[in-house]
Amino acid sequence: MLGNISLDMFVMRKKKSSYVIALLMFGAAVVFSLIEKVTMSNGSEGADGTFISVFTSNVSSCCLFFGIFFVMFACTDLKNGYIKNVAGSVSSRMGYILSKETALAVYILLALAVNALGAVVGSTLFLNGIGDLDASDFIVYIAELYVLLLGFMSLIVFFVFLLRNSTGPMIIAVLLGTNLFGNTFYRLIAMLLAKADIEFNSNYISVSGQLASVRPGADGKDILVTFAVGAAYIVIFNFLTWCAMEKKDIA
Amino acid sequence: MSEYILKTQALTKRYGSFAANDSISLTIRKGAIYGLVGRNGAGKTTFMKMICSLSKPTSGSFELCGETYPQLRRARTKIGNLIEAPGIYAGMSAYDNLKAKAKLYGTDDRKKIEAILETVGLANTGSKHAGSFSLGMRQRLGIGLALIGEPEVLVLDEPINGLDPTGVAEIRETIKRLNTERGMTVLISSHILSELAKLSTDYGFIDKGCLIKELSEQQLLDDCAEFVRLNVNDRQAAQGVLRRLGITEITDENGQLHLTDCMERTDEITEALVKGGIRVYEIAKQGIDLESYYLELIGKE
Structure with a gap:
């Protein structure tokens, strides 16, 4: 397992897309700072010109980049056939998947750090710098984001190994990363439920909905729901991936 | 210790009602070059995938390097394979491709990797991306990847497919060298039978998923x-x-x-x-x- 993680970390270091995606996130944070400045100068509401405002806006939009990278990384071995060199040598197929997820988990942390750095640079250049930052709120927020992104990653990895291609998972990554799916499908469900006099927002318990709405300083209940949703996605989709991998042969 | 490195017993792989491999029982001696002969779709690749733990048998069992399926903890590390096309990272050099797999075994020692590059004739490729390699070079890199971890058994599925005569000769010499110098057992399939005849010491003939005959080089010569x-x-x-x-x-x-x-x-x-x-x-x-x-x-x- 350690050898497998080492392999995946090495491959991640060698992949250009690892750097391109991180650079895009950094650039997006700087651009968001500029947008924030313009929004503030127009006197629009909701823009407060702080680091945290830039960071939260950027992270929500960067879910798309995360989704794309998850697909690209998880799919590489399947597409180039490298999986045949490795999968037979590992004692369990799930070990092979978990090592990929470990590498991606490290990448998420690094990418969040790059996002933060971009937001710091952008807010220093165009706004009022970092400003007042409630460290404890920010740490809880980062932890929520991290768990949600791990849940999102587990879902994407499942679809990659279920479908064994990149097209389907990429479409899913885009739909969820941009929360298009949540804005349409879940809204439709809410409308149908409303007809039966049931008020329930299913987007609230979806990882994409949570990623789009998670903010620092949330109340205890919301934080709990966020962690529960992330953890549930991690457990459920890893179990499903295990089922898909154990049953299927390596093509 | 058994003189056989691989023994299969009624190894079967079914996809629905179709038997890709039907009750195959064969034995491979240590140090042999075992040629698996069969036309396209005969079941050679399916058989090799099962041996390499890439595919699960529907029924039957096999013994590999002294361990019995599915308990192949050590045996898994003693087998190197090149199944169908070589799986390589096109954006990496030959060295990095080998280093990646070597990390899996915790043997990413520079000298060992360079020795493998030397063995497969890719020592002079430097930082050139594997994506720009010729078909022959890719095949040799695939064999190089199979050699990571110093396996006792090498499983090569159609390693000379699509190669020009020079490429074919190079691969043949590499396999012969590995067999004679390192005592590596080789299971090789090809439908270019004239090439297989130049290499193999034992043969298994497979058709429609069934092993129809198994014999040594001498028995074949007699036949x-x-x-x-x-x-x-x-x-x-x-x-x-x-x-x-x-x-x-x-x-x-x-x-x-x-x-x-x-x-x-x-x-x-x-x-x-x-x-x-x-x-x-x-x-x-x-x-x-x-x-x-x-x-x-x-x-x-």
Whole structure:
């Protein structure tokens, strides 16, 4: 397992897309700072010109980049056939998947750090710098984001190994990363439920909905729901991936 | 220790009602180059995938490097494979491709990786991306990847497919070297049977998912033994002359005499027959090659 993680970390270091995606996130944070400045100068509401405002806006939009990278990384071995060199040598197929997820988990942390750095640079250049930052709120927020992104990653990895291609998972990554799916499908469900006099927002318990709405300083209940949703996605989709991998042969 | 490195027992792989491999029981000796012969779709790749733990048998079992399926903890690390096309990272150099897999085994020592590059003839590729390699270079890199972890068994599925004659010769020499210098057991499949015949010490013939025959190089040579084809005006009289020469293995087939164990005596035979007043219309050496042998086995023209 350690050898497998080492392999995946090495491959991640060698992949250009690892750097391109991180650079895009950094650039997006700087651009968001500029947008924030313009929004503030127009006197629009909701823009407060702080680091945290830039960071939260950027992270929500960067879910798309995360989704794309998850697909690209998880799919590489399947597409180039490298999986045949490795999968037979590992004692369990799930070990092979978990090592990929470990590498991606490290990448998420690094990418969040790059996002933060971009937001710091952008807010220093165009706004009022970092400003007042409630460290404890920010740490809880980062932890929520991290768990949600791990849940999102587990879902994407499942679809990659279920479908064994990149097209389907990429479409899913885009739909969820941009929360298009949540804005349409879940809204439709809410409308149908409303007809039966049931008020329930299913987007609230979806990882994409949570990623789009998670903010620092949330109340205890919301934080709990966020962690529960992330953890549930991690457990459920890893179990499903295990089922898909154990049953299927390596093509 | 068993003299066999691989033993399969009624190994079967089914996809629905279709049996890609049907009850295959074969044995591979340590240090052998085992040629798996069969046409496309015969079940060679399926068999190899099961041995390499890439595919799960529907039924049956196998013993690999002293361990029995599915408990193959150590055996998994003793087998290297190149199944179908080589799986390589196109954006990485040959060195990095090998280093990536070496990390899996915790053996990413520079000298070891360079030694493998040397073995497969890719030592001078430097930082050139594997994506720009020729087909032959890719195949050799695939073999290099299979050599990571110093395996005892090398499983090569159609390693010479699509290669030019030089590439084929290079791969053949590499495999021979690995077998003789490192004592590596090789399981190789190809439908280029003339090439397989130059390498293999043992053969398994597979058709429609079934192992139809298994034999050693010597047994194959015996089975494919060359004979002298003799076309004469009087076969009865000719047989008498031949017996007086001590040639006893004579068969009469389709109006011709087939003589074995007298390959070097055609001049003597001709002279004796002519002296005996027999007209010799034709005398020719004949034998069957691996391809004909295989086609005969599966009952094809």
